[in-house]
Amino acid sequence: MALIELEDVRRSFTVRTRTGRLRREKREVHAVDGLTFDIEAGACVGYIGPNGAGKSTTIKMLTGILVPSSGQLRVAGVDPARERTALARRIGVVFGQRTTLWWDLPLRDSYELARRIYRIPDARYRANLDRCVELLELGGLLDTPVRQLSLGQRMRGDLAAALLHDPQVLYLDEPTIGLDVVSKGRVREFLRQVNREQGTTVLLTTHDLVDIEQLCDRVMVIDHGRLVHDGDLAGLHAVGMSERTLVVDLAEARPPIEVAGARVVKVDGPRQWLAFPAQQSAAPVVAAVAERYPLVDLSVREPAIEDVIAKMYARVAIG
Amino acid sequence: MPVSAKPGGPPRGRPPRTATAGAARVYLAVAAGSFRRYSTYRAATLAGAFTNTVFGFILAYSFLALWQARPGLGGYDTAQAVTYIWVSQALLVTVAVWGGGFQDDVQERFRTGDIAVDLYRPVDFQGWWLAGDLGRAGFHLVARGAAPMIAGALVFDLRVPHDPLVWAGFLLSVLLAVLVSFGLRYLVVLTGFWLHDSDGVRSVMLVVSMFFSGMLLPIGLFPGLLGEIAPLLPWASLVQVPTDVFLERSTGAGLLGALGFQAAWAVVLLALGRIVQLLATRRVVVQGG
Numbered sequence: 001m002a003l004i005e006l007e008d009v010r011r012s013f014t015v016r017t018r019t020g021r022l023r024r025e026k027r028e029v030h031a032v033d034g035l036t037f038d039i040e041a042g043a044c045v046g047y048i049g050p051n052g053a054g055k056s057t058t059i060k061m062l063t064g065i066l067v068p069s070s071g072q073l074r075v076a077g078v079d080p081a082r083e084r085t086a087l088a089r090r091i092g093v094v095f096g097q098r099t100t101l102w103w104d105l106p107l108r109d110s111y112e113l114a115r116r117i118y119r120i121p122d123a124r125y126r127a128n129l130d131r132c133v134e135l136l137e138l139g140g141l142l143d144t145p146v147r148q149l150s151l152g153q154r155m156r157g158d159l160a161a162a163l164l165h166d167p168q169v170l171y172l173d174e175p176t177i178g179l180d181v182v183s184k185g186r187v188r189e190f191l192r193q194v195n196r197e198q199g200t201t202v203l204l205t206t207h208d209l210v211d212i213e214q215l216c217d218r219v220m221v222i223d224h225g226r227l228v229h230d231g232d233l234a235g236l237h238a239v240g241m242s243e244r245t246l247v248v249d250l251a252e253a254r255p256p257i258e259v260a261g262a263r264v265v266k267v268d269g270p271r272q273w274l275a276f277p278a279q280q281s282a283a284p285v286v287a288a289v290a291e292r293y294p295l296v297d298l299s300v301r302e303p304a305i306e307d308v309i310a311k312m313y314a315r316v317a318i319g
Numbered sequence: 320m321p322v323s324a325k326p327g328g329p330p331r332g333r334p335p336r337t338a339t340a341g342a343a344r345v346y347l348a349v350a351a352g353s354f355r356r357y358s359t360y361r362a363a364t365l366a367g368a369f370t371n372t373v374f375g376f377i378l379a380y381s382f383l384a385l386w387q388a389r390p391g392l393g394g395y396d397t398a399q400a401v402t403y404i405w406v407s408q409a410l411l412v413t414v415a416v417w418g419g420g421f422q423d424d425v426q427e428r429f430r431t432g433d434i435a436v437d438l439y440r441p442v443d444f445q446g447w448w449l450a451g452d453l454g455r456a457g458f459h460l461v462a463r464g465a466a467p468m469i470a471g472a473l474v475f476d477l478r479v480p481h482d483p484l485v486w487a488g489f490l491l492s493v494l495l496a497v498l499v500s501f502g503l504r505y506l507v508v509l510t511g512f513w514l515h516d517s518d519g520v521r522s523v524m525l526v527v528s529m530f531f532s533g534m535l536l537p538i539g540l541f542p543g544l545l546g547e548i549a550p551l552l553p554w555a556s557l558v559q560v561p562t563d564v565f566l567e568r569s570t571g572a573g574l575l576g577a578l579g580f581q582a583a584w585a586v587v588l589l590a591l592g593r594i595v596q597l598l599a600t601r602r603v604v605v606q607g608g
Binding site for chain 2: 060063064065066067081084085086088089091093095098099100102104105109112113116117118119145
């Protein structure tokens with residue numbers, strides 16, 4: 001049985017807009033429009049989509065603070081909205097832009113409180129806290145009031161707070177937002193460890209695709225409340241019509257050259273950039289160029305996942 | 320789908336027998352944390368206590384002048400009238416007559432959206448904030464209550480009770496006052512679920528509270544019908560009732576009646592808060608935030 005199961009889950013909101021002095025128009029907005037997916041225990045899944053795509057609405061329904069308008073939704077075998085409090089003991093939630101820590105008090109106080117809230121047995125609490133402190137390098141910070149922590153430190157503090165009670169599922173909403181490169185690396189390394197070694201199921205929303213590349217073996221892309229992709233990163237390239245780039249240095253500057261199966265996207269002096277589908281081999285394109293033009297040097301660039309996603313969003317918006 | 324086969328996770332349904340003790344420890348931890356939290360801001364506390372003291376002096380001299388012109392006004396002798404000022408100053412922040420305390424926190428959480436995080440926690444919303452507010456009140460009773468009171472006692476001839484039983488009754492009355500005050504503020508803050516910002520309601524409540532709590536003037540001095548209604552309203556529990564207990568105007572059966580009056584309002588308001596909370600969370604869960 002999958003840990004998280006959604007079947008044709010929909011959620012719509014009624015939005016009232018003023019149309020006249022007194023008149024108001026009611027409009028239905030479908031934030032989530034027929035989502036179906038399963039997540040197995042122990043998976044690490046990236047959940048991405050443009051702003052307003054329905055990511056947060058999904059997370060709210062998964063944690064039980066929002067009821068779906070229709071459809072079936074189960075997390076760890078229970079209906080989240082109906083058993084929110086019971087479920088809350090078994091999940092961890094971290095928001096990059098919010099904190100659950102006690103602002104004016106030392107970090108340690110928030111952990112002590114979590115221990116009481118989740119009724120964590122002493123031995124387990126100590127073991128978990130020690131592990132988090134070590135992996136997240138919180139040792140010197142435990143007695144610092146949270147308001148004095150840097151964003152990166154606070155984020156690490158929040159991660160520890162969400163994991164002290166050994167949750168089965170960890171929901172992360174943009175956990176690396178606003179962090180510098182070093183802090184991002186540290187957070188990712190920690191998440192990888194939690195997922196691989198503790199077996200905690202992780203569902204991660206982010207706009208930073210490096211998070212996805214480094215952590216997730218599966219990506220779900222949502223737009224306008226629907227899944228537009230569900231699979232691995234390689235599959236995303238196929239679906240996203242991603243292109244590789246062949247950069248050629250010709251003997252002299254020329255107008256854009258003509259090559260079958262590729263098109264010139266940029267020209268800079270003798271250097272030209274040719275795009276061709278990512279699934280295709282570069283060999284025929286190289287051969288075609290070499291056959292007709294004097295070639296000095298060449299290189300092939302792999303598609304950036306950002307571009308793939310950007311293209312995907314744009315396509316969905318047009319379609 | 321087989322729900323029963325669920326290895327790993329803790330058992331579903333009722334938590335173990337120690338649930339009540341466990342919950343009590345959560346709230347104790349919250350109250351203690353809140354007490355410590357307020358105690359971290361020493362400069363603010365000092366400034367606040369100083370302001371209380373200055374206002375105490377101004378009002379005490381005004382009352383002295385008033386009672387010299389009209390001795391025995393409202394059944395208070397001059398020493399009682401001056402003591403009334405200092406006790407009410409001690410209660411002003413402790414009981415949060417002007418609003419505030421947890422109210423500021425919750426309003427801020429509405430504004431930032433952090434309120435959603437609170438719903439992820441397996442803790443009762445009302446219990447959480449009540450525990451925090453009691454911790455705060457405990458700190459303010461010492462820092463913003465006792466300190467100005469001592470300053471007043473050094474200059475004025477105050478009517479301080481000698482009977483430890485009166486002191487016990489007074490402290491109990493202050494506790495009930497905080498509960499009533501919490502009940503009122505909680506209702507105000509919950510309007511945020513519908514209005515997004517409860518600031519407007521709060522300003523109205525501030526005026527009502529100042530007037531009907533006895534903070535400006537003992538409500539026994541109000542004329543006519545107003546004087547008859549005011550003592551029955553919940554706000555009388557905030558300042559008027561505990562101060563009268565302190566001044567030994569409510570003794571014996573009168574004391575029990577006074578405490579009973581406060582307790583009744585506390586129960587009514589807290590129960591009302593629970594109902595509104597239920598409606599509010601249902602609204603959020605069903606209609607979205």
